[in-house]
Ligand SMILES: Cc1cc2nc3c(=O)[nH]c(=O)nc-3n(C[C@H](O)[C@H](O)[C@H](O)COP(=O)(O)OP(=O)(O)OC[C@H]3O[C@@H](n4cnc5c(N)ncnc54)[C@H](O)[C@@H]3O)c2cc1C
């Protein structure tokens with residue numbers, strides 16, 4: 001016995017697959033040649049989150065509360081990689097069908113080209129991929145999994161736009177006990193080999209006329225920089241807003257990059273804030289979410305579309321804030337920097 005599963009995409013495109021009773025929707029789609037957006041396929045990353053418009057299932061397989069909160073589950077959201085239908089189904093995805101075809105994961109060999117601390121807690125890392133392989137093609141906002149030769153692997157978002165230079169730029173938050181980041185900050189040296197898997201993720205700029213409001217917490221600025229750099233090249237007159245929050249003044253980075261962007265994009269408004277100011281601080285005070293709320297509530301927000309990225313607590317707070325002020329789900333897109341050692345399972 002199989003179930004008929006209809007898939008609906010953001011651009012009104014439809015697809016149909018069948019799903020065996022012991023099969024999850026991502027695997028069933030793959031078996032039938034459709035690569036739906038997914039990364040971990042273990043209920044951790046939330047990339048496969050979608051809306052169940054119709055149909056039944058027993059219980060989602062085990063997953064992280066960061067990937068799907070109980071509130072979202074109640075609203076009807078599911079994780080396709082954890083979903084085994086027990087009836088025919090209709091599922092809605094918040095990305096266009098073109099993403100299904102474009103998403104082809106590849107592996108690239110590369111080496112660490114530059115490593116420099118750009119604030120007390122953030123390192124800028126440039127990886128150069130091997131000349132023997134094609135340059136990595138990705139959409140601004142996507143990320144790769146970087147694997148070190150010592151076996152530690154973590155996800156990091158590209159901050160630059162794809163080009164033929166083979167150069168990928170990353171901003172890493174350095175945690176004193178972080179397996180990946182402290183190794184990079186203390187022990188790694190240029191020339192060291194790395195392997196990249198990707199591109200992954202669907203945190204990309206939607207192609208419409210709305211004003212993007214980016215809310216970045218710490219190194220959550222990385223994918224936002226990629227999107228802004230892409231806008232600066234393609235649509236420099238586009239109105240855009242960036243709210244960039246950090247905990248301490250010493251954490252703040254990216255001033256040079258943002259200065260270049262504001263010169264290139266005449267309608268880019270950048271609002272920077274910290275939670276713990278010192279005497280030198282002249283920007284806003286508060287969390288990224290609080291500063292965003294203040295900005296949004298004092299402005300005509302009818303044309304805004306929101307893109308937010310950062311650590312789980314910031315994502316949770318921002319989602320809650322946007323929900324409270326009545327922002328529709330389809331106007332909210334986020335990337336949650338779930339740290340791999342904080343993955344918490346339930347279900
Ligand atoms: C899709 C995706 C994209 C990402 N992109 C980026 C990026 O561009 N830049 C970036 O800096 N990170 C990014 N991350 C997070 C990154 O993958 C690592 O998880 C993070 O940098 C910690 O790795 P680590 O090995 O240094 O620390 P770990 O060894 O995994 O953790 C060590 C300890 O550090 C603390 N810690 C780690 N992360 C956090 C946190 N967020 N909040 C509070 N405490 C924490 C915890 O105490 C943890 O036990 C991304 C994550 C995802 C899922």
Ligand code: FES
Pocket residue numbers: 037038039040041042043044045046047048049067079080081082
């Ligand atoms: S693919 Fe990661 S939660 Fe489903």
